[in-house]
Amino acid sequence: PGAYVGIADLPNQVYRRVVKQGFTLNMLILGRTGLGKRTFVNSLFGVNVCDVSEQTDTSKTLTVEKETFQIETQGVRVLVNILTVPGFGDQIDNSAAEEVVSRYIDAQFQDYFEASHQRKSQSRRVDNRVFCCLYFLPPTGHQLTPLDILMMNSLGLRTNLIPVVARADSFTVDEREAFRELVRSQLSQNDIQIYVFPPDEDDGDANSRDSDFMRSLAPFAVVGSNTVTTRKDGSQVRVRKYPWGTVDIESPECSDLAVLRRLLLFNHLPDLVSVTDGLHYANYVRQVVSKVGP
Ligand code: GDP
Numbered sequence: 001p002g003a004y005v006g007i008a009d010l011p012n013q014v015y016r017r018v019v020k021q022g023f024t025l026n027m028l029i030l031g032r033t034g035l036g037k038r039t040f041v042n043s044l045f046g047v048n049v050c051d052v053s054e055q056t057d058t059s060k061t062l063t064v065e066k067e068t069f070q071i072e073t074q075g076v077r078v079l080v081n082i083l084t085v086p087g088f089g090d091q092i093d094n095s096a097a098e099e100v101v102s103r104y105i106d107a108q109f110q111d112y113f114e115a116s117h118q119r120k121s122q123s124r125r126v127d128n129r130v131f132c133c134l135y136f137l138p139p140t141g142h143q144l145t146p147l148d149i150l151m152m153n154s155l156g157l158r159t160n161l162i163p164v165v166a167r168a169d170s171f172t173v174d175e176r177e178a179f180r181e182l183v184r185s186q187l188s189q190n191d192i193q194i195y196v197f198p199p200d201e202d203d204g205d206a207n208s209r210d211s212d213f214m215r216s217l218a219p220f221a222v223v224g225s226n227t228v229t230t231r232k233d234g235s236q237v238r239v240r241k242y243p244w245g246t247v248d249i250e251s252p253e254c255s256d257l258a259v260l261r262r263l264l265l266f267n268h269l270p271d272l273v274s275v276t277d278g279l280h281y282a283n284y285v286r287q288v289v290s291k292v293g294p
Pocket of ligand 1: 032040167224
């Protein structure tokens with residue numbers, strides 16, 4: 001336990017089933033309007049699912065909205081459900097936000113719990129449980145806000161929480177690293193439970209050093225873009241153009257986007273599901289059972 005299993009490393013039988021049925025990734029993306037969440041989704045998956053020209057109506061009641069699309073990774077179909085809460089954190093009083101989100105996550109656990117008591121075979125059960133939450137932090141360089149702390153505290157107890165520093169191009173390299181350090185210390189001071197990408201199985205080889213390095217980047221500092229250009233070799237890349245130059249968002253010096261993509265979509269997708277099942281869902285079931293009594 002704890003060692004990572006990429007899709008290609010799954011036991012043969014499981015791999016064959018996954019290839020046939022595909023994987024589902026239910027990912028919650030939270031953070032204030034304007035932090036680049038929709039741009040990030042488009043950049044991470046190389047798609048244009050999220051319409052960035054549309055203005056978010058920040059006055060309406062907070063609800064969880066779902067956007068669905070399909071991608072392929074390592075020959076496996078992945079059905080991606082992106083869950084967002086438009087207007088999150090934008091009200092004067094944000095006290096409802098925590099309840100809306102935690103209720104949603106719990107409701108998906110409850111549905112799964114009820115389905116597991118009906119005699120549906122596991123393969124035919126729809127699994128809408130939230131497998132991870134990317135929580136977007138503004139690149140302020142300052143302490144986290146009370147809302148961010150409250151939200152992440154609650155999220156960490158319910159799902160695989162992955163804090164992300166948004167719009168990281170607004171930092172110099174030193175500022176970025178100092179902010180990473182500040183966020184890390186505030187997460188630990190506030191007992192916020194984050195998802196730790198597990199180490200590789202064989203300690204000491206190049207792969208696990210690589211994986212150690214990737215884990216040391218948390219919280220991931222990302223840059224996203226909706227502008228696609230063609231490189232000299234003909235390949236397509238997303239860039240951000242500034243008066244002084246162009247940033248390739250796939251370049252590891254500028255953005256942790258590529259690392260995060262590798263961790264999320266290639267190396268640790270099955271782990272996110274298994275931690276959801278074995279830890280977060282199990283906690284939920286334990287609470288339900290203890291409320292009902294023996
Ligand atoms: P959302 O409201 O969080 O979904 O944010 P959007 O994806 O709609 O982006 C809001 C604005 O921020 C747009 O003008 C984007 O072009 C811009 N943006 C997105 N990502 C980045 C980034 O990494 N850096 C910078 N500087 N701007 C970004």
